[in-house]
Amino acid sequence: MKDDELETWRRQWQGQPAVPIDLIRKVERGTIYLRVGEYAFYLPLAITIATTIGAFLNPNLLSILFAAGLWLFIIIGRIFSNKNMKGVWAPTAETTAAYVDLSILRCRSRLSQIRFSNVLTPLITTFVLVGLYEMFASSGKLEKTEDYVIVGLSFLWTIGVVSLVQIILARQRKKIAVELAYLLDLKHRMENGQS
Amino acid sequence: MSGLEERFHKLLTDNGRALMRLAASYTRNSSDRDDLFQDIALAVWRALPAFRGESSERTFIFRIAQNRAITYMAQRKPTTAPEGEIEIPDPRPNPEIGFVTEQQQTRLFDAIHLLPVEYRQVITLTLEDLSYAEIAEVLGIGESNVGVRLNRARQMLRQLMEKQR
Numbered sequence: 367m368k369d370d371e372l373e374t375w376r377r378q379w380q381g382q383p384a385v386p387i388d389l390i391r392k393v394e395r396g397t398i399y400l401r402v403g404e405y406a407f408y409l410p411l412a413i414t415i416a417t418t419i420g421a422f423l424n425p426n427l428l429s430i431l432f433a434a435g436l437w438l439f440i441i442i443g444r445i446f447s448n449k450n451m452k453g454v455w456a457p458t459a460e461t462t463a464a465y466v467d468l469s470i471l472r473c474r475s476r477l478s479q480i481r482f483s484n485v486l487t488p489l490i491t492t493f494v495l496v497g498l499y500e501m502f503a504s505s506g507k508l509e510k511t512e513d514y515v516i517v518g519l520s521f522l523w524t525i526g527v528v529s530l531v532q533i534i535l536a537r538q539r540k541k542i543a544v545e546l547a548y549l550l551d552l553k554h555r556m557e558n559g560q561s
Numbered sequence: 562m563s564g565l566e567e568r569f570h571k572l573l574t575d576n577g578r579a580l581m582r583l584a585a586s587y588t589r590n591s592s593d594r595d596d597l598f599q600d601i602a603l604a605v606w607r608a609l610p611a612f613r614g615e616s617s618e619r620t621f622i623f624r625i626a627q628n629r630a631i632t633y634m635a636q637r638k639p640t641t642a643p644e645g646e647i648e649i650p651d652p653r654p655n656p657e658i659g660f661v662t663e664q665q666q667t668r669l670f671d672a673i674h675l676l677p678v679e680y681r682q683v684i685t686l687t688l689e690d691l692s693y694a695e696i697a698e699v700l701g702i703g704e705s706n707v708g709v710r711l712n713r714a715r716q717m718l719r720q721l722m723e724k725q726r
Contacts, residue, residue, distance in 0.1 A: 371719075376690070379688040456590065464667070
């Protein structure tokens with residue numbers, strides 16, 4: 367009985383599958399993108415901090431509300447990100463299964479992130495543009511027609527950039543969905559012992 | 562390719578997977594494992610000219626690998642629980658993880674990882690098909706001591722794997 371046990375362990379030990387190197391590389395590349403994504407969070411945070419400092423230096427209801435609104439978006443974004451990024455940083459074991467599972471988890475996390483961004487980005491953009499317009503208007507910076515034209519064009523440019531980002535995200539979403547379907551199929555085949 | 566290079570190449574070809582498994586049992590991620598493996602390979606390359614066949618190539622290479630692994634561990638924080646205080650890591654957060662066969666392998670691998678080093682050495686070498694005599698030679702201990710450690714290692718492994726279920 368005990369020798370059988372040792373033989374079983376020996377088979378399991380020596381049968382440890384080597385994780386395909388390309389899968390490891392792919393996961394490692396993904397980790398770099400995740401880190402970049404984490405650092406990217408600091409840009410809106412810095413803008414929000416600067417806006418808050420501005421609101422303290424020139425306190426008025428509008429600037430305080432604007433800063434508070436930005437903080438609200440930052441907090442919502444952070445809470446979502448913390449929940450969404452749970453478990454996506456590293457495989458739980460050095461096995462092919464764990465690497466495939468991590469890749470699946472990352473795909474799902476990216477899809478959730480895109481869906482979340484589809485909702486939050488238009489909201490933030492609208493909030494920021496309306497807020498800026500109100501602040502410009504109340505501070506008397508919009509006097510001549512050309513001021514309105516400049517502000518209007520800036521807003522249109524901003525909306526254009528945001529729309530472009532949304533289009534790129536929509537295309538990414540399709541690619542990720544295809545990748546996820548492939549990974550799920552791979553996992554299914556591995557579970558059933560097919561090659 | 563010189564004779565030395567050929568021998569080195571053959572040694573790594575024949576024992577590469579076993580060395581990689583051994584390196585993995587002392588490390589927690591693929592990059593550390595690869596570092597330790599390279600460290601072992603370099604140590605083998607340096608020691609090879611002095612190897613005169615006093616022991617088998619297998620025991621020669623495993624002795625170097627065990628020594629490098631111990632040095633590697635000494636340079637890093639201990640990852641094993643002290644003897645007699647076996648601890649199980651937190652359960653995995655993702656219930657989907659692991660396929661049946663790999664789950665068993667992972668359980669065994671994780672349990673080996675938690676063994677105190679003297680038992681881990683004996684069990685990994687046993688699982689690599691080394692005889693008592695070879696293990697004794699690799700570790701520089703008596704054969705009877707190998708038997709004692711192996712029994713204790715198996716007992717601890719059983720407990721650890723049972724707790725992981």
